[in-house]
Amino acid sequence: MHWSHEVVSDGVRERRFELARGPGPVPGLLWTPTGAEGPRPLVLIGHGASGSKRDDYVVALARRLVRHHGYAAAAIDGPVHGERVPDAEQVPGLAFLRFSQRWAMDPAMTDEAVADWRGVIDQLQCEGDVGAGPVGFWGLSMGTILGLPLVAADRRVTAAVLGLMGLTGPTRERIVADAPQVRCPVLFLMQWEDELFPRETAFELFAALGSVDKRLHANVGRHGAVPVEELDASERFFHHALSASREG
Amino acid sequence: MHWSHEVVSDGVRERRFELARGPGPVPGLLWTPTGAEGPRPLVLIGHGASGSKRDDYVVALARRLVRHHGYAAAAIDGPVHGERVPDAEQVPGLAFLRFSQRWAMDPAMTDEAVADWRGVIDQLQCEGDVGAGPVGFWGLSMGTILGLPLVAADRRVTAAVLGLMGLTGPTRERIVADAPQVRCPVLFLMQWEDELFPRETAFELFAALGSVDKRLHANVGRHGAVPVEELDASERFFHHALSASREG
Numbered sequence: 188m189h190w191s192h193e194v195v196s197d198g199v200r201e202r203r204f205e206l207a208r209g210p211g212p213v214p215g216l217l218w219t220p221t222g223a224e225g226p227r228p229l230v231l232i233g234h235g236a237s238g239s240k241r242d243d244y245v246v247a248l249a250r251r252l253v254r255h256h257g258y259a260a261a262a263i264d265g266p267v268h269g270e271r272v273p274d275a276e277q278v279p280g281l282a283f284l285r286f287s288q289r290w291a292m293d294p295a296m297t298d299e300a301v302a303d304w305r306g307v308i309d310q311l312q313c314e315g316d317v318g319a320g321p322v323g324f325w326g327l328s329m330g331t332i333l334g335l336p337l338v339a340a341d342r343r344v345t346a347a348v349l350g351l352m353g354l355t356g357p358t359r360e361r362i363v364a365d366a367p368q369v370r371c372p373v374l375f376l377m378q379w380e381d382e383l384f385p386r387e388t389a390f391e392l393f394a395a396l397g398s399v400d401k402r403l404h405a406n407v408g409r410h411g412a413v414p415v416e417e418l419d420a421s422e423r424f425f426h427h428a429l430s431a432s433r434e435g
Numbered sequence: 436m437h438w439s440h441e442v443v444s445d446g447v448r449e450r451r452f453e454l455a456r457g458p459g460p461v462p463g464l465l466w467t468p469t470g471a472e473g474p475r476p477l478v479l480i481g482h483g484a485s486g487s488k489r490d491d492y493v494v495a496l497a498r499r500l501v502r503h504h505g506y507a508a509a510a511i512d513g514p515v516h517g518e519r520v521p522d523a524e525q526v527p528g529l530a531f532l533r534f535s536q537r538w539a540m541d542p543a544m545t546d547e548a549v550a551d552w553r554g555v556i557d558q559l560q561c562e563g564d565v566g567a568g569p570v571g572f573w574g575l576s577m578g579t580i581l582g583l584p585l586v587a588a589d590r591r592v593t594a595a596v597l598g599l600m601g602l603t604g605p606t607r608e609r610i611v612a613d614a615p616q617v618r619c620p621v622l623f624l625m626q627w628e629d630e631l632f633p634r635e636t637a638f639e640l641f642a643a644l645g646s647v648d649k650r651l652h653a654n655v656g657r658h659g660a661v662p663v664e665e666l667d668a669s670e671r672f673f674h675h676a677l678s679a680s681r682e683g
Contacts, residue, residue: 379642379651390634393653394627402664403627405641405651416650416675427664 188310195221199253206263206306213303214270215263216240218249219316223257226318228429229311231304231344232262233326233334235351237282239269244418248325251422258425259317263307265329266296286329291357300333301340308343321429325421327351327376327413328383332358339368346428348421350376351410353388354395366395372428373401376417383410400428436558443469447501454511454554461551462518463511464488466497467564471505474566476677477559479552479592480510481574481582483599485530487517492666496573499670506673507565511555513577514544534577539605548581549588556591569677573669575599575624575661576631580606587616594676596669598624599658601636602643614643620676621649624665631658648676 189212192203200221205212219227230252234242240262249260264271267285276285289296304324311317322343326334328351338347347369354363373396377389393403406414437460440451448469454461467475478500482490488510497508512519515533524533537544552572559565570591574582576599586595595617602610621644625637641651654662 386638390638399655401655402662403651403653405653407647407649414650 197250197254199250204310206303206310208303208306210299211271213263213307214240215261215307216249217311217314217317218253218260219314220253220257223259223316225316226320227257227259227316228320228323228425229259229261229308229317230323230325230425230429231307231334231337232260233304233324233330234262234265234268235327236265236286236329237268238329240264241269248418248421251418252425255422256426258429259311259314259320261307261311263303265333266300266303290332294358294361297333297336297358297361301337304334304337305341308341321345323347323425323429324349325425328410332356332362335362335369336365338371339365342370345371346373346425347371348374348376348424349396350374350389351378351381351384351413352392353381353384353386354391355384355388362392363395366392367397369396369398371398371400372424373398374421374424375401375403376413377403377405378410378412379405379407381410445498445502447498452558454551454558456551456554458547459519461511461555462488463509463555464497465559465562465565466501466508467562468501468505471507471564473564474568475505475507475564476568476571476673477507477509477556477565478571478573478673478677479555479582479585480508481552481572481578482510482513482516483575484513484534484577485516486577488512489517496666496669499666500673503670504674506677507559507562507568509555509559511551513581514548514551538580542606542609545581545584545606545609549585552582552585553589556589569593571595571673571677572597573673576658580604580610583610583617584613586619587613590618593619594621594673595619596622596624596672597644598622598637599626599629599632599661600640601632601634602639603632603636610640611643614640615645617644617646619646619648620672621646622669622672623649623651624661625651625653626658626660627653627655629658 189205194201202217252258252260323346325348331349331352375393437453442449450465500506500508571594573596579597579600623641
């Protein structure tokens with residue numbers, strides 16, 4: 188684990204890290220309350236396709252969780268995204284295509300992404316201001332494609348916000364197998380006019396989740412039109428679920 | 436309008452009223468902040484089949500809206516419910532059957548219920564501590580069967596929580612006609628394992644609502660298992676929607 192670029196603003200400390208991994212380093216960001224000590228809940232945030240760990244909503248959610256709840260939050264660049272792509276290949280519009288190709292052609296991508304996140308949890312929980320507290324996961328669309336298998340595989344994750352995805356696409360069988368293994372409380376988000384994942388496939392995915400404690404929020408509009416009220420809902424959901432698992 | 440039985444507790448004033456109507460008086464309850472003066476949002480609460488204006492969740496929601504937001508709230512006994520049924524006919528278990536029969540046999544019931552609510556709005560807005568503020572409606576199941584047509588018909592209602600209902604049942608055609616006339620912000624609640632209104636019919640009803648600003652929350656469990664977090668969500672929804680319409 189290599190640390191660099193520390194910035195502090197409005198009570199939030201942001202540290203860039205690189206997790207050393209066989210296939211190449213995984214760049215990420217950790218946000219914690221300034222001056223914090225001791226264990227606290229950690230929320231992992233997986234960005235969507237064509238985004239990065241620096242997407243506006245990623246940073247906004249992370250800073251809310253730190254400032255409103257005293258949590259730690261972390262994001263990494265997904266496969267073939269952000270700093271994991273050479274500058275020369277950073278062509279606008281190509282990121283989505285690049286991911287789609289990889290999704291279709293490389294089933295190992297999911298396992299690698301799960302290993303990335305598990306390595307991140309291992310390392311971040313060694314930090315004095317993170318510690319071995321409860322872990323939450325938040326990721327929509329590609330964030331769910333790669334994050335649902337993490338939630339299914341790692342019992343340290345005790346609350347998850349998933350969605351903008353359905354039982355469809357190249358890794359459908361993998362998701363069909365993993366969804367019943369998700370057992371933690373889930374908030375599932377979907378868009379009523381989602382042009383990428385038809386409504387019925389989203390319902391199927393929600394129904395397939397193994398969690399007893401789950402709820403679905405549907406909003407009007409296309410794939411990218413998730414309203415800000417769902418960031419509020421995410422925040423409340425984590426507060427409730429991670430505080431409960433902290434006490435229980 | 437006849438007033439009786441005033442009780443005050445924990446900052447909430449509760450007054451029983453009877454609205455004079457041709458078919459017979461409509462008994463109701465009005466909750467307001469003690470010592471309140473001047474106009475404020477009014478939320479109408481329609482109970483479900485076999486319940487009454489005194490159902491626990493009705494009173495709980497009303498008191499929250501009064502105490503947390505300074506609103507007024509009102510509930511009435513629905514047709515063939517509560518005080519509108521003679522004591523001799525108050526047989527446990529029969530209320531639901533009685534409503535189902537009426538729903539199947541008497542299409543005028545909907546219009547009468549709409550007229551009841553409109554009369555309640557007319558009269559309550561003459562009270563000094565209610566006034567002509569924005570109006571919200573909250574009603575699930577029978578509360579939606581009878582309340583959706585009110586929301587469709589009366590533009591004074593500027594926010595509605597509806598649900599536990601689908602495009603099915605004896606008044607399906609009426610609801611099909613009215614749903615597109617609902618234009619205000621809506622929070623629609625449904626239960627994933629609803630044994631009375633199949634999931635698909637609830638999706639159809641949500642889709643049919645004319646509102647641009649609408650969202651659907653689905654929770655796990657049968658018809659009666661709406662979790663208390665949706666009372667929280669209702670409260671936030673009204674606060675947002677009725678405060679916005681108050682300012683705009």
